Amino acid sequence: MPRIKIELPDHFIFSTEIPIYISYINYGHHLDNAALISMVSEARVRFFQSLGYKELDVEGVGIVVADVAAQYRSEAFHGETMVVEMGANDFNKFGCDLVWRLSDKATGREVARGKHGIVFFDYTARKPTSAPAAFVAKVSG
Numbered sequence: 001m002p003r004i005k006i007e008l009p010d011h012f013i014f015s016t017e018i019p020i021y022i023s024y025i026n027y028g029h030h031l032d033n034a035a036l037i038s039m040v041s042e043a044r045v046r047f048f049q050s051l052g053y054k055e056l057d058v059e060g061v062g063i064v065v066a067d068v069a070a071q072y073r074s075e076a077f078h079g080e081t082m083v084v085e086m087g088a089n090d091f092n093k094f095g096c097d098l099v100w101r102l103s104d105k106a107t108g109r110e111v112a113r114g115k116h117g118i119v120f121f122d123y124t125a126r127k128p129t130s131a132p133a134a135f136v137a138k139v140s141g
Contacts, residue, residue, distance in 0.1 A: 006071045007115045008101055012085035013139060014062045017105060018048045019081045035067065036112055040100055043084035044116060047098070053140055056123065059132030064121045065080040066095065070114035082098075082107040088139040095119040 005086040024035035048055055048063075053061040056062040076082065082102045090097040104111060 004069050004071050006069060006099065006115055008030055008099060008113055009089060012087045012101070014047045014050050014087065015083055015085040016080050017043060017083055018042060018044050018092070020076055020078055022078050025078050029077070031111070033070070034058045036070060036102070039082060039102070040084060040114065040116065043086055043100065044098060049129050051135070053136075058120065059134050061129050061132060062121045062123050063095075063118045065116050066119045067117040068114065070112055072112050073110040076102070076104065076111040082111060091136060091140070093130055094140075 002033075018039050020031055020035075020039075024031055024039070026032035045055060048058065053059075081104070083105050084100055085104050086098055086100045088096045088098055095118045097117050099113075099115045101113045102111045103109060119128050120131050121127070
């Protein structure tokens with residue numbers, strides 16, 4: 001089976017710092033894969049906030065995570081602070097990919113990269129809806 005390969009943009013439009021707490025560490029003494037996804041989810045919330053949105057109100061509609069992919073590059077350990085960079089690409093009628101990179105703040109070592117495929121969702125009608133043009137414009141340029 002082929003390995004996942006995530007292509008990153010040349011430039012990210014957002015970054016935030018998240019420390020690795022002891023509860024994020026697994027029996028291998030490094031960052032647990034479920035904790036990685038939780039860290040990226042926190043970064044995603046901050047990303048939307050930086051644009052003036054909430055995940056349930058992006059120009060009047062919400063988002064749903066449709067898929068997630070991650071590619072690990074190195075271990076991460078308790079006490080390290082991760083820099084999570086995020087941007088958007090691969091736009092389609094109903095959504096886009098939020099691409100991200102997790103790196104150690106102190107050394108710059110890349111820990112993981114990945115993407116969250118999001119779909120814009122009308123929670124009142126309970127169905128996907130078109131990607132808001134204002135959001136696309138904010139994250140594309």
